[in-house]
Amino acid sequence: xxxxxxxxxxxxxxxxxxxxxxxVDFSLTSGTDMDRARVLVFVSIALAMALLAAVVLDTxxxxxxxxxxxxARRMEDRGYAEPFVPTGLDEPRELGEALEHLRQRVLAExxxxxxLNAELERRVEERSLALAAAQRALVEGERLVxxxxxxxxxxxxxxxxxxxxxxxxxxxxxxxATPEAAEDLRVIMRQAERIREITGALLRLGRPSRGERGAxxxxxVARSAMELARHEAxxxxxxxxxxxxxxxxxxxxxxxxxxxxxxxRNAVQASQEGGVVRLHVAGSTLSVSDxxxxxxxxxIPHLFEPFFTTKKLGEGTGLGLAVAHGIVRDHGGTLTAENxxxxxxxxxxxxx
Ligand code: ADP
Numbered sequence: 001x002x003x004x005x006x007x008x009x010x011x012x013x014x015x016x017x018x019x020x021x022x023x024v025d026f027s028l029t030s031g032t033d034m035d036r037a038r039v040l041v042f043v044s045i046a047l048a049m050a051l052l053a054a055v056v057l058d059t060x061x062x063x064x065x066x067x068x069x070x071x072a073r074r075m076e077d078r079g080y081a082e083p084f085v086p087t088g089l090d091e092p093r094e095l096g097e098a099l100e101h102l103r104q105r106v107l108a109e110x111x112x113x114x115x116l117n118a119e120l121e122r123r124v125e126e127r128s129l130a131l132a133a134a135q136r137a138l139v140e141g142e143r144l145v146x147x148x149x150x151x152x153x154x155x156x157x158x159x160x161x162x163x164x165x166x167x168x169x170x171x172x173x174x175x176x177a178t179p180e181a182a183e184d185l186r187v188i189m190r191q192a193e194r195i196r197e198i199t200g201a202l203l204r205l206g207r208p209s210r211g212e213r214g215a216x217x218x219x220x221v222a223r224s225a226m227e228l229a230r231h232e233a234x235x236x237x238x239x240x241x242x243x244x245x246x247x248x249x250x251x252x253x254x255x256x257x258x259x260x261x262x263x264x265r266n267a268v269q270a271s272q273e274g275g276v277v278r279l280h281v282a283g284s285t286l287s288v289s290d291x292x293x294x295x296x297x298x299x300i301p302h303l304f305e306p307f308f309t310t311k312k313l314g315e316g317t318g319l320g321l322a323v324a325h326g327i328v329r330d331h332g333g334t335l336t337a338e339n340x341x342x343x344x345x346x347x348x349x350x351x352x
Contacts, residue, residue, distance in 0.1 A: 019046075059088075060088045060089045060092075061088055061089055061091065061092055063088070064086075064087045064088030064089075064092035064093070064096065065088075065092050065095070067087075068084065068092065068095055068096055068099060071084060071099075072099060075103065080103050080106050080107050080110070083100060083103065084096045084097075084099045084100040084103060085100075086100065130307070133307050133318075134307055151202050152202060152203055154202075155198075155199035155200075155202035155203045156199075156203060158195060158199045159195075159196060159199040159200065159203065162192050162195040162196045162199065163192075163196060165188065165192040166189055166192040166193060166196065169185050169188045169189045169192065170189060172185050173185045173186065173189070194227075197224075197227045198227055198228070198230075198231075200224070202228065212252060213250055213251060213252050214250070214251075214252075214253070215248050215249075215250060216248065216249055216250070216251045216252075216253045216256060217246055217247065217248055218244075218247045218248070218249050218251075218256070218281050218284065218286055218351075219242075219244035219245065219246050219247060219281045221253060221256045221257050221260055221286075222242060222244060222260050222279045222281050222286055223242060223244075224257055224260075225257050225258075225260035225261040225264055226240050226242055226260075226264060226279060228257075228261050228264075229261060229264040229265050229268055232265065232268055232269075233264075233268045233277065236268060236269075236271065236273060237273035237274055237275075238268050238271045238273070238274075238275045238276070238277055239275070239276045239277070240264070240268075240276075240277050240279070241276060241277070241278045241279065242278075242279045242280075242281075243278070243279070243280050243281075244279070244280065244281035244282070245281065245282060245283075247281055247282065247283055247284065249284045249351050251331055251351060252327075252331070255327045255330075255331075256327070256331075258323065258324070258327065259286075259323075259324040259327050259328060259335075259349060260279070260286060260288070260349075262320040262321065262323065262324045263288040263324060263347045263349075264277060264279065264288055265320065266320060266321070266347075267288050267289070267290035267292065267345070267347075268290075269311070270290055270292030270293050270294075270344070270345065271290050271291060271292040271344075272292065272293075275290060275291045275292055275344075276290070276291050277289070277290045277291075278290075284333075284350065284351040284352075285348060285349065285350050285351070286348070286349045287346055287347065287348045287349070288346070288347050289340060289344060289345070289346035289347075290344040290345060290346075291342075291343055291344040292343070292344045292345065293343075293344075294339040294340070294343060294344055294345050295337060295339055295345045296310055300337070303321050303337055304321050304322055304325040304335070305318075305322060306318065306319060306322040307319065307322075308321075308322075321335075321337075324349075328349050328351070331351050331352065332351070332352030333349060333350050333351040333352045334349075334350050334352075335347065335348070335349050335350075336348050336350075
């Protein structure tokens, strides 16, 4: 039944008509003229009131209800945008208010759903990017491990001939015929010594750490790491400086060397040509400072996170500081970073 208002109106009118007809029939068949006139007046008033009641019923209840139900039916099609306007007597008005309340809740929940959806999409996107970066870093990491192994192999092969050159040059030096020949032999010995220093450092870095602790000279560790990084520093026109006092700490030497190497390498890469990277060892503290670009403010909160890098694809893995941080933490120490007031950055390792 699509129009309950019309049906109701018709039935009320029909009912009143029947009652009126019965009363008129009754008054025409019995009673005096006076009685008939009174009955007719009564029936006319009753009919007029019934008509009035039907009109009032229609305007204040039936029509508002019909309007509300039609609007409720098209609510979804119009995207819940059309507000319900409560009209009529108490019941349709209350129904209108309830529907309006419902509409507003649906709208608010829709908005919340859209927000959550957008948030979800953003997170999925973020995680996908992080995953892609992690995969790239993994590939890069594997490549570095392979290069490291190769380096250690080459270092091993080079170390022995360098030792032989050093030994033979030493023997020749004892019988040098002229001062010039002696000087040449000293140059050969210095360079051979340097080759052994570099290959020795490479071998130490390539050797997997067994986590063995012992008395370690932090200054020697810093010197060895510096030798490893020297080639890159020279290629970039960056000077390396070391100031230290001999200091003994209880540590895993190979692991500490990796920390120092990672810090020096970062400092060299952050420097421009003509820049200086300074290593300072005092007590159980090692600091590496540079005159480079300084740490980008947005990078500071993420420095020690694995795979965080601001370097170009293929240049950085974002693992150097994370690994260094892990090693220092395993030693019960701290690794901190700060930008220097003049320019550049300083990384400080404090062993516990
Ligand atoms: P990677 O060197 O592969 O980027 P790291 O974990 O070693 O990974 O370094 C993470 C980031 O920290 C670098 O990308 C760089 O933004 C910043 N950083 C590290 N050392 C320095 C430094 N000495 N000066 C400026 N920024 C640095």
